[in-house]
Amino acid sequence: xxxxxxxxxxxxxxxxxxxxxxxxxxxxxxxxxxxxxxxxxxxxxxxxxxxxxxxxxxxxxxxxxxxxxxxxxxxxxxxxxxxxxxxxxxxxxxxxxxxxxxxxxxxxxxxxxxxxxxxxxxxxxxxxxxxxxxxxxxxxxxxxxxxxxxxxxxxxxxxxxxxxxxxxxxxxxxxxxxxxxxxxxxxxxxxxxxxxx
Amino acid sequence: xxxxxxxxxxxxxxxxxxxxxxxxxxxxxxxxxxxxxxxxxxxxxxxxxxxxxxxxxxxxxxxxxxxxxxxxxxxxxxxxxxxxxxxxxxxxxxxxxxxxxxxxxxxxxxxxxxxxxxxxxxxxxxxxxxxxxxxxxxxxxxxxxxxxxxxxxxxxxx
Amino acid sequence: xxxxxxxxxxxxxxxxxxxxxxxxxxxxxxxxxxxxxxxxxxxxxxxxxxxxxxxxxxxxxxxxxxxxxxxxxxxxxxxxxxxxxxxxxxxxxxxxxxxxxxxxxxxxxxxxxxxxxxxxxxxxxxxxxxxxxxxxxxxxxxxxxxxxxxxxxxxxxxxxxxxxxxxxxxxxxxxxxxxxxxxxxxxxxxxxxxxxxxxxxxxxxxxxxxxxxxxxxxxxxxxxxxxxxxxxxxxxxxxxxxxxxxxxxxxxxxxxxxxxxxxxxxxxxxxxxxxxxxxxxxxxxxxxxxxxxxxxxxxxxxxxxxxxxxxxxxxxxxxxxxxxxxxxxxxxxxxxxxxxxxxxxxxxxxxxxxxxxxxxxxx
Numbered sequence: 001x002x003x004x005x006x007x008x009x010x011x012x013x014x015x016x017x018x019x020x021x022x023x024x025x026x027x028x029x030x031x032x033x034x035x036x037x038x039x040x041x042x043x044x045x046x047x048x049x050x051x052x053x054x055x056x057x058x059x060x061x062x063x064x065x066x067x068x069x070x071x072x073x074x075x076x077x078x079x080x081x082x083x084x085x086x087x088x089x090x091x092x093x094x095x096x097x098x099x100x101x102x103x104x105x106x107x108x109x110x111x112x113x114x115x116x117x118x119x120x121x122x123x124x125x126x127x128x129x130x131x132x133x134x135x136x137x138x139x140x141x142x143x144x145x146x147x148x149x150x151x152x153x154x155x156x157x158x159x160x161x162x163x164x165x166x167x168x169x170x171x172x173x174x175x176x177x178x179x180x181x182x183x184x185x186x187x188x189x190x191x192x193x194x195x196x197x
Numbered sequence: 198x199x200x201x202x203x204x205x206x207x208x209x210x211x212x213x214x215x216x217x218x219x220x221x222x223x224x225x226x227x228x229x230x231x232x233x234x235x236x237x238x239x240x241x242x243x244x245x246x247x248x249x250x251x252x253x254x255x256x257x258x259x260x261x262x263x264x265x266x267x268x269x270x271x272x273x274x275x276x277x278x279x280x281x282x283x284x285x286x287x288x289x290x291x292x293x294x295x296x297x298x299x300x301x302x303x304x305x306x307x308x309x310x311x312x313x314x315x316x317x318x319x320x321x322x323x324x325x326x327x328x329x330x331x332x333x334x335x336x337x338x339x340x341x342x343x344x345x346x347x348x349x350x351x352x353x354x355x
Numbered sequence: 356x357x358x359x360x361x362x363x364x365x366x367x368x369x370x371x372x373x374x375x376x377x378x379x380x381x382x383x384x385x386x387x388x389x390x391x392x393x394x395x396x397x398x399x400x401x402x403x404x405x406x407x408x409x410x411x412x413x414x415x416x417x418x419x420x421x422x423x424x425x426x427x428x429x430x431x432x433x434x435x436x437x438x439x440x441x442x443x444x445x446x447x448x449x450x451x452x453x454x455x456x457x458x459x460x461x462x463x464x465x466x467x468x469x470x471x472x473x474x475x476x477x478x479x480x481x482x483x484x485x486x487x488x489x490x491x492x493x494x495x496x497x498x499x500x501x502x503x504x505x506x507x508x509x510x511x512x513x514x515x516x517x518x519x520x521x522x523x524x525x526x527x528x529x530x531x532x533x534x535x536x537x538x539x540x541x542x543x544x545x546x547x548x549x550x551x552x553x554x555x556x557x558x559x560x561x562x563x564x565x566x567x568x569x570x571x572x573x574x575x576x577x578x579x580x581x582x583x584x585x586x587x588x589x590x591x592x593x594x595x596x597x598x599x600x601x602x603x604x605x606x607x608x609x610x611x612x613x614x615x616x617x618x619x620x621x622x623x624x625x626x627x628x629x630x631x632x633x634x635x636x637x638x639x640x641x642x643x644x645x646x647x648x649x650x651x652x653x654x655x656x657x658x659x660x661x662x663x664x665x666x667x668x669x670x671x672x673x674x675x676x677x678x679x680x681x682x683x684x685x686x687x688x689x690x691x692x693x694x695x696x697x698x699x700x701x702x703x704x705x706x707x708x709x710x711x712x713x714x715x716x717x718x
Binding site: 210267272288 | 408414440444445446451452456470471499500501503504512526527533549594633634635
């Protein structure tokens, strides 16, 4: 275990209440893929974590969930470890959660834990920082939780992400789930969602 | 005792372990009084907590064998950052948040050599003294219940 | 089958208010302070901490007051409360060798090093009601010895180990995961760590009866109370942000080392084996029963035939938990109106069929 430096940035104020609110939002976002959610949680996580990514990981991680940080997110690792007690995942495939601050260098989705047919829940949930997300745009989402089709605009993802996403979707019931975060906003992409580009 | 060493402990590790153990057992009133007596009081902010959670208590089968979980205990912890940059941390059994805050503050202050002597004298020494006295009293009462066996000579035996 | 039934809200609300009034009793009698329970009903408080699986005397006392002294209900309240708190992590295993004992006895060696320390015990009392306690105002004082007890008392097992007469205790790998039944359901056969956790939080009455059954011949294993110690140990924890162990305070524990005869097997010569009990607070009966049942549950590991309930892992581990047991038994009080209607229809139908068959046979 690498030593941990106590961060100067505070975690969630009123952790029980705040994390319940964020969890509810994450649940809503997963239930209605593509819906852009804005968190009103007051939080100032260290760079490069956005407010949304910080709120999500502080809410979801605990001492039993291994968290993987990409190179760009390393500077926020101690902050997350200190406030959640989460251990570091040495490898992407061990991670319950992954924080990706540099979305253009996202590891292949298949490098993360995909779960098994018996336990599809034993997979990684990714929190990927992007430049911006909007409820309008060229992407068309469909699948469970979406009546018809839902538009989405995302800036800052690697060009092959949506190609990988199709592979991920086809692996159902295995696969990863993704939160895209930008500033105080986030959107969920569960593995059940089809995305037309 | 863990053999893991902290890289950043500004004072000797054993000293800090000792005072953290004392702060964890100090009566809340003693901490509050010592804080009230500080002049000037340092500025600070809470980085984490004070918050109450659980620590799993573990034992070993047969006393020294395979580890197992006995049950959880309530623990309250706090981490503070003083305005001068020192951070202090406290963990103690129970659910007293105020006392967790004071303990964290004193952990930070004790890392400042200029402050340490006074806090040792005014807070830690009296608290340690009281704890030792209480333990000693219990141990002496228990000792009074120790059985002294004596052999009874058998009747008629030569 | 469960069907939502509406109504009864007013009745339930009023029942809860009646409960509150009944709990308080006659207002002319002073109300119990939870500190009184902590100080004077210590063994009830300790039992609730053990079965509630939560070390916090103040909360256990509050739970006892709230539950009108129903200790299983109180344990239930603690179990519910603990689910509202985050777990920071796991403490270092307690060092019971370093226990500051208030009581320590061995029924196997009279001259055990450190001596037989009786402590605050009911043993050797005459079980006669003490009417002086009915009057308030007593302030008994315990005699004080001029010399305190020795710091560390050696374990009884160590004496037998030197001669190889008892199975050795094998320490585990320091980084081996520790099974936790509060996070993962039990798989059978269950490992000893999970079994001990289950027993540590198990119902005292159930474990007492099972332990007793082994003594009466249902899975007999010839136990001796090698050692029973009650006292205080420091609780150590390594916070990640500090990187070294710190003491969080002290916890009171009761530990029982049961020594049991073992006939030996093809691989092993006859020797003594061990059963182990470790419980929150002062809980001798529970620690002893736990040690008896722990030893009985080692039957398979020691190559013994499983013939008795106390040796049957599924039977013991699935029925030891007072909260689970009370939940399932007491749920029978809840409305089963529709289940019972369907049973009625079924029985009526069967009776009609049965009548027809008899009528045809008579023709």
